[in-house]
Amino acid sequence: MELDLRNLEPRHAHDLLTSSIIPRPIAWVTTLSGEGALNLAPFSFFTGVAWNPPAIAFSVVNRDDGSRKNTIVNIEETGEFVVHIVSANLLVPMESSAKPIPAGEDLAYVKGIHMVPSTAVKPPRIAEARIAMECSLDRIVTIGEGAGAGNLIIGRVLLYHAEQGLIPNGREVDCSRLDALGRLSGNRYCLTQSVIESETN
Numbered sequence: 217m218e219l220d221l222r223n224l225e226p227r228h229a230h231d232l233l234t235s236s237i238i239p240r241p242i243a244w245v246t247t248l249s250g251e252g253a254l255n256l257a258p259f260s261f262f263t264g265v266a267w268n269p270p271a272i273a274f275s276v277v278n279r280d281d282g283s284r285k286n287t288i289v290n291i292e293e294t295g296e297f298v299v300h301i302v303s304a305n306l307l308v309p310m311e312s313s314a315k316p317i318p319a320g321e322d323l324a325y326v327k328g329i330h331m332v333p334s335t336a337v338k339p340p341r342i343a344e345a346r347i348a349m350e351c352s353l354d355r356i357v358t359i360g361e362g363a364g365a366g367n368l369i370i371g372r373v374l375l376y377h378a379e380q381g382l383i384p385n386g387r388e389v390d391c392s393r394l395d396a397l398g399r400l401s402g403n404r405y406c407l408t409q410s411v412i413e414s415e416t417n
């Protein structure tokens with residue numbers, strides 16, 4: 217089977233890409249609007265970019281009606297955000313934070329998490345997240361325009377928080393303790409429990 221993506225209907229391209237690029241880590245991102253309103257949302261088009269300087273990236277894709285999501289608007293306004301890694305125990309609050317905030321409500325409708333102040337940036341961080349990375353905006357790279365267009369947000373990691381005991385040797389995260397969720401497509405996720413140790417590396 218061969219598919220020409222130059223002519224494919226955008227939602228079909230979405231389904232193909234999100235079911236092919238698996239599993240994806242999830243960046244759970246807090247931002248503040250220019251007026252100080254808190255926003256929280258997950259993004260699984262997420263990866264590392266560099267370690268000198270330490271940098272990470274995630275892509276905020278425009279909604280089907282072409283409008284821009286709060287996260288990109290806020291980051292453009294303030295230049296700061298916090299990226300959290302989602303452990304399995306945070307699946308429910310993570311998913312509920314993906315829904316648009318009901319009119320007149322604040323983030324209190326996302327049950328099971330609490331915000332605590334960050335150290336280097338203004339957006340707060342989630343106390344329950346085992347890893348939180350405080351970031352400043354390096355640049356935004358936009359691909360396409362209108363519905364489905366991507367805004368790749370590249371951030372420099374200024375400050376890193378890890379839960380007590382998560383980094384037993386002081387250098388490297390213990391992946392079984394982190395218990396990070398991987399995104400498959402739709403509402404399917406996986407865990408990183410079946411680890412293969414290669415003998416050639």
Ligand SMILES: Cc1cc2nc3c(=O)[nH]c(=O)nc-3n(C[C@H](O)[C@H](O)[C@H](O)COP(=O)(O)O)c2cc1C
Binds near residue numbers: 242
């Ligand atoms: C697990 C998960 C991963 C997601 N990944 C992305 C993504 O990579 N890019 C994106 O634009 N939206 C993604 N979404 C959808 C956004 O979280 C959703 O559109 C959210 O309402 C955006 O919020 P905001 O307008 O407050 O920024 C994802 C949703 C879930 C549940």
